[in-house]
Amino acid sequence: MRGSVFGKLLGTAALLIVLFTVLFPIYWMAASSVKVPREIIARRVTLVPQSFTTQHYEKLLSASNFPTYTVNSLIVSLSTMVISVTLAVLAGYGVYQTKFFGSQTFLRAMLVAYAFPTVLLIVPLYFVLSALRLVDTYYALIIVNVTLTAPFAVWLLQAFFRSVPQDIVDAALVDGAGQLFVLWRIVLPLIAPGIAAISIFCFVTSWTEYLFASILINSDALRTLPPGLAGIIGQYQIDWGLLMAGAVAVTLPVVIIFALFGRSFVSGLTQGAVKV
Amino acid sequence: MRVVTLSGQLAAPLPRRRPSLGYLLVAPLVLWLLLTVIVPLIGAIGLSMQDMRIIGTPSNYVGLENYGRIIGDSAFWSAAGRSVVWVIGNALLQTALGFVVALLLNQRLRLARFARTWILLSWVIPTAVLVIIWRWMLSSAGGGLINALLLEARLIRLPISFFGSAESAMLTLIVINSWRWFPLTALFVLAGLQAIPEELYEAAKVDGASVLQRFRFITLPSLQPVLASLGLIGFLWSVNVFDVIWLLTQGGPSDGTTTLPVFIYNAAFKQYRLSEAAAASVVFGVLLLVCAALFLRFIGSPERER
Numbered sequence: 001m002r003g004s005v006f007g008k009l010l011g012t013a014a015l016l017i018v019l020f021t022v023l024f025p026i027y028w029m030a031a032s033s034v035k036v037p038r039e040i041i042a043r044r045v046t047l048v049p050q051s052f053t054t055q056h057y058e059k060l061l062s063a064s065n066f067p068t069y070t071v072n073s074l075i076v077s078l079s080t081m082v083i084s085v086t087l088a089v090l091a092g093y094g095v096y097q098t099k100f101f102g103s104q105t106f107l108r109a110m111l112v113a114y115a116f117p118t119v120l121l122i123v124p125l126y127f128v129l130s131a132l133r134l135v136d137t138y139y140a141l142i143i144v145n146v147t148l149t150a151p152f153a154v155w156l157l158q159a160f161f162r163s164v165p166q167d168i169v170d171a172a173l174v175d176g177a178g179q180l181f182v183l184w185r186i187v188l189p190l191i192a193p194g195i196a197a198i199s200i201f202c203f204v205t206s207w208t209e210y211l212f213a214s215i216l217i218n219s220d221a222l223r224t225l226p227p228g229l230a231g232i233i234g235q236y237q238i239d240w241g242l243l244m245a246g247a248v249a250v251t252l253p254v255v256i257i258f259a260l261f262g263r264s265f266v267s268g269l270t271q272g273a274v275k276v
Numbered sequence: 277m278r279v280v281t282l283s284g285q286l287a288a289p290l291p292r293r294r295p296s297l298g299y300l301l302v303a304p305l306v307l308w309l310l311l312t313v314i315v316p317l318i319g320a321i322g323l324s325m326q327d328m329r330i331i332g333t334p335s336n337y338v339g340l341e342n343y344g345r346i347i348g349d350s351a352f353w354s355a356a357g358r359s360v361v362w363v364i365g366n367a368l369l370q371t372a373l374g375f376v377v378a379l380l381l382n383q384r385l386r387l388a389r390f391a392r393t394w395i396l397l398s399w400v401i402p403t404a405v406l407v408i409i410w411r412w413m414l415s416s417a418g419g420g421l422i423n424a425l426l427l428e429a430r431l432i433r434l435p436i437s438f439f440g441s442a443e444s445a446m447l448t449l450i451v452i453n454s455w456r457w458f459p460l461t462a463l464f465v466l467a468g469l470q471a472i473p474e475e476l477y478e479a480a481k482v483d484g485a486s487v488l489q490r491f492r493f494i495t496l497p498s499l500q501p502v503l504a505s506l507g508l509i510g511f512l513w514s515v516n517v518f519d520v521i522w523l524l525t526q527g528g529p530s531d532g533t534t535t536l537p538v539f540i541y542n543a544a545f546k547q548y549r550l551s552e553a554a555a556a557s558v559v560f561g562v563l564l565l566v567c568a569a570l571f572l573r574f575i576g577s578p579e580r581e582r
Contacts, residue, residue, distance in 0.1 A: 008385065011380060011385060011388075014380050015381070015385070015387050015388060016387070019387075019391055019395065021455070022394070022398045023397065025410065025455075026397060026409070028409065028412075028413060029408070029409045029412075040419050041417070042419065045420075045421050045424040045425070087305040087308060088305070090301045090302075090304060090305070091304070091306075093301055094300070094302045095298065097301075098297050100298030101295060103298065106302060106306075113309060115509045117513075117561075117564060119516050119536075119560075120317075120560060121313065121317075122544065123323070123540065123554045123557050124316030124323075124554070124557070125312070125316050126331065126544070127319055127323050128319050130331050131319075146308065147308065179297060204400060210404055210523070215545060225404070226403065229404040229405065229408065233407070240412060240419065244412070247404075247408045247409065250404070251402065254402070255397070255400075255401075258400055262396070263393050269463065270466065270467035
């Protein structure tokens with residue numbers, strides 16, 4: 001397969017088909033969001049927009065709760081990211097630095113926690129969080145999202161910690177540097193790509209989380225974007241233009257983050273997989 | 277702060293051998309998970325033996341009554357059956373697609389390097405968005421792209437109602453969910469492919485092995501550990517899928533796509549049978565545990581293969 005021009009052409013064509021399959025629906029959403037309503041629901045579909053309007057986006061900003069949802073999603077996702085990354089870095093450093101008895105079991109438990117089907121947790125968590133009177137607060141979502149993300153974050157970070165040369169760390173410790181100093185000034189800069197990967201993972205997971213966000217939040221003022229968006233679908237008359245504009249707005253930050261850090265995220269993700 | 281004083285005293289044996297520091301650093305996360313996973317699970321077992329219907333209302337101890345009710349409920353077992361169909365359908369489609377695409381991504385092409393990152397976009401976009409896009413593309417009203425194209429090509433006479441019957445709704449959901457997940461499967465298989473030493477292929481080539489033989493005797497066996505862990509995790513993840521199904525069909529038409537997660541959600545939050553939902557969760561968890569154990573026993577654990 002390698003080498004021959006024909007093989008290369010065939011391979012490229014096949015890859016293009018795969019990429020088209022993945023990317024076209026996303027293009028279609030973006031294209032539909034700038035069409036005028038009449039074109040959106042026309043019987044004859046137009047692959048390239050024949051009209052251009054920002055009216056759906058204007059409506060999104062002025063006549064919907066979208067801005068509120070966005071702020072809520074930002075609060076929840078950023079808080080989750082900070083807590084989750086902090087917990088994962090501390091735990092990862094503990095395993096890397098001391099290799100304490102049971103550290104391998106701990107890592108395995110993190111993987112089990114990540115593979116654990118979260119549907120089994122909806123009733124239990126709802127029960128406990130409402131007993132604590134945390135339902136319908138940001139705290140409920142942040143707590144749940146940290147639980148959903150931290151185990152895998154620890155796991156992802158392992159590969160990065162392992163690549164830090166022990167000699168450097170030992171030298172600093174012999175020189176009398178404190179553990180936190182070593183972690184902060186020596187180890188963290190070396191595993192920066194790993195931190196980026198887990199930060200993206202935590203942010204994107206909480207940004208897109210639907211199930212818990214729809215159960216644990218009742219009031220519209222605290223709703224995050226995914227259930228907010230889904231609420232528009234539930235309405236009797238679906239405003240497709242508005243919905244597409246909303247979908248684009250929710251997706252955009254994810255795509256931007258992905259464009260910036262996607263490569264290191266993908267390599268972090270798959271490195272962990274091979275070393276299971 | 278304690279960490280600082282700890283390290284201040286140390287000089288001779290390298291402080292990294294001090295396990296107490298390790299435990300101290302891992303403790304916050306372990307504590308967090310204990311409080312948010314283990315404690316709620318224990319709480320749910322307690323809840324499953326009550327007769328609570330709505331959260332916060334007074335309830336009585338009823339022993340195993342809810343378990344009897346769930347195990348005797350044909351709707352529960354139908355949902356379990358649909359979960360089996362769902363898992364198998366997703367596994368077949370995603371494995372086939374994942375494998376082919378991984379081989380494509382493994383080519384030495386600039387486009388392949390680009391694709392290795394961007395292919396994951398379908399997995400990264402929010403479920404709520406994915407649902408909107410597919411509902412819109414599959415719509416049978418004006419503006420529904422796929423029906424419009426099929427009509428224009430004269431392949432069909434009337435628009436297809438993709439979510440109209442139980443069977444077609446299930447099939448459509450499986451395709452959409454696989455569209456979302458196959459890139460991840462492909463990337464995991466790709467990571468396994470890239471871990472295979474090139475020399476193995478070179479040696480086989482020298483010995484005159486054909487492309488198919490190399491695939492059968494080098495690629496497949498080397499991928500075994502990755503495939504085994506992917507199979508198990510993929511099973512647990514796909515059986516867990518709720519939001520795609522709920523947002524597209526709400527388990528309908530006529531319960532045709534009500535898998536176990538949808539069943540539990542309905543019981544807890546739509547029909548106000550909270551305690552029964554807790555019991556159903558426990559039974560579901562036990563079923564999954566049995567499946568996972570069987571998987572490890574017969575298909576192989578990743579560790580033993582190493």
